Amino acid sequence: MLFPSIVYGPIHSRRLGTSLGMEIMPLEHKLCTFDCVYCECGWNKKVFQPVLPTREEIRTALETQLRQMANDQCLDVITFSGNGEPTLHPDFLNIIRDTCALRDRYCPSAKVSVLSNSTQLGRPEVVEALRLCDNRILKLDAATDEMMRRIDQPVNELLTVTQLIEWLAQFNGDFTLQTCFLRGEHNGLPIDNTSSQELEAWYKAVETLRPKQIMIYVIDRKTPEEKLEKISREEMNRIAAPLIDKGFNLIISA
Numbered sequence: 001m002l003f004p005s006i007v008y009g010p011i012h013s014r015r016l017g018t019s020l021g022m023e024i025m026p027l028e029h030k031l032c033t034f035d036c037v038y039c040e041c042g043w044n045k046k047v048f049q050p051v052l053p054t055r056e057e058i059r060t061a062l063e064t065q066l067r068q069m070a071n072d073q074c075l076d077v078i079t080f081s082g083n084g085e086p087t088l089h090p091d092f093l094n095i096i097r098d099t100c101a102l103r104d105r106y107c108p109s110a111k112v113s114v115l116s117n118s119t120q121l122g123r124p125e126v127v128e129a130l131r132l133c134d135n136r137i138l139k140l141d142a143a144t145d146e147m148m149r150r151i152d153q154p155v156n157e158l159l160t161v162t163q164l165i166e167w168l169a170q171f172n173g174d175f176t177l178q179t180c181f182l183r184g185e186h187n188g189l190p191i192d193n194t195s196s197q198e199l200e201a202w203y204k205a206v207e208t209l210r211p212k213q214i215m216i217y218v219i220d221r222k223t224p225e226e227k228l229e230k231i232s233r234e235e236m237n238r239i240a241a242p243l244i245d246k247g248f249n250l251i252i253s254a
């Protein structure tokens with residue numbers, strides 16, 4: 001499933017409310033630093049020349065949409081996600097600056113949110129851009145290197161969980177941590193971030209990072225790896241319980 005235009009929606013998001021989607025990655029194929037086994041956009045393409053919309057094209061598309069909507073539709077959020085990792089756009093900081101300015105002008109109550117896989121948090125301009133947003137929704141699917149690599153398949157094979165946690169810690173908890181729980185198999189190797197060993201490592205990472213919100217969710221649509229299992233609501237409740245008991249703000253989408 002690919003998002004077809006720079007601005008799409010508004011759609012009702014189970015996690016975010018009435019959301020205007022922003023697609024600043026290529027429209028024809030996913031461009032991402034991960035290749036998650038559950039990615040709704042399919043697998044990364046080995047060879048392709050990505051064509052990204054320019055800052056000006058993005059600003060114009062958003063302004064046109066916000067002008068049309070200003071009088072008759074209530075928007076909760078403008079959300080950057082879509083066909084890959086939005087922070088890869090080389091003009092990401094300016095795009096966020098433009099978006100915040102347009103939001104202030106046309107729809108001041110709307111939040112600006114970015115869903116990111118956290119892999120670009122070593123770049124200061126990405127961190128600066130994310131600090132300008134109202135919501136930073138940042139992925140950490142597993143807290144052991146082996147499971148993170150099996151689930152997310154980072155393009156940078158040297159990426160570690162320790163590095164991701166260090167980068168996430170820059171926000172001093174002022175972000176939403178997002179984790180997809182799943183089980184299954186890929187390339188003959190088991191995938192399971194719900195085992196007691198994996199959960200122990202993930203709880204520890206959560207306690208270290210103390211995010212203001214945690215979103216845990218399950219597979220919802222067709223996945224490129226077909227041998228994956230959706231975790232039940234009951235099991236998600238069990239995964240969440242120890243953190244809820246400790247006072248964390250946790251949302252389950254299951």
Ligand code: SF4
Pocket residue numbers: 030032033034035036038039040041082083084085117
């Ligand atoms: S980080 Fe998101 S866009 Fe990238 S592969 Fe994973 S699910 Fe797909």
